[in-house]
Amino acid sequence: MAFNFFKKKENKEDKKSKRYKELTVRQVINATADAIVIEFEKPEWELSYTAGQFLTLITDINGESVRRAYSLCTSPLVDEYPAVTVKRVENGKMSNHLNDNLKAGDKIQVLEPMGNFTTTVDANKKRHLIMFAGGSGITPMMGISKSILHAEPDSIISLIYANRNLESVIFKSEFDKLEDEYEGRMHVIHVLDDAPINWQGESGLLNEEMLQKILDRIPNWGNDQTQYLMCGPEGMMKNVEQYLENFGVDKANVFKESFVQGTIDKAEKKTGETAEGQEYEVTILFDGEEYKFPVPSDKSILETALDLDIDLPFSCQSGLCTACRGKLLSGTVRMEEDEGLSDAEKDEGFVLNCVGHPTSADVKIEIG
Incomplete structure (x- = not known):
């Protein structure tokens, strides 16, 4: 059976060109030894996004068109220039290419911002956002934090941020500055797997015992005024989800973003099977x-x-x-x-x- 088009090809090509945009790299910042922040110039076209969304970057690598989604780490309410963070992934075609080759002045094709890991900012809101981030999962949290702190004066944020070691912490100095600027409203708790001898913070895995210890330290605003956001490795997010469920947190107040496909406790899909050859x-x-x-x-x-x-x-x-x-x-x-x-x-x-x-x-x- 042949597939069918119901519009003229030139109209379709016009619409296609509108979906694909071009951004110019303003600067490439080394965030850690294996992660960069790509800051873009403000384009002539209207780049409209909400903190927490992602950009799809498209580039040619050895003759192959490759596209990957990277979360914006900026806030449209605060930052003049949009930016994404790209952390190297082992054997990652795009992440390694960008870390090794991208420079200021380069142009890259993108799709307009997308994604639903967002929150509606409202100056009249009074809420407590408890964020759980691991590794590069901090990227959307940075933009969301900036928006909330800037536009919701009665809201507070508690960030629990897990990393391998101190050297791998993305945005450490930036969050230090936010804590100073918004004293009493921004609280960051770092958790390291491999902590240095003189480390004064938490160390170990974000298991139930660690989560209980940490959450006992932060303000309790009650279920009605608290929202939970998480983004990071699958194991970490599973631990957090299970803890919150045991704690009686309403799932409607829990929001998560995954960067990789999960493998833990995968249930069989029951929505029907397609017979072989069908x-x-x-x-x-x-x-x-x-x-x-x-x-x-x-x-x-x-x-x-x-x-x-x-x-x-x-x-x-x-x-x-x-x-x-x-x-x-x-x-x-x-x-x-x-x-x-x-x-x-x-x-x-x-x-x-x-x-x-x-x-x-x-x-x-x-x-x-």
């Missing part, structure tokens, strides 16, 4: 166009669309960043991974096309 036709509504194409059982909806040169939005391709998110209007879809979606999004019928497989013949998905 394929179903899928209809995608995107940018005012309608696409129909068959999706085989061994490929995701996104992979099939890209093979057919249908330029749907995507970034991580692992079910985490939600750049490919769409709303299921009819039919059923099985997802290999749904970590990037909140329970509310799942209840509303959102699916991730990069890990989604149709399990019925009437699948229709609207993107955007």
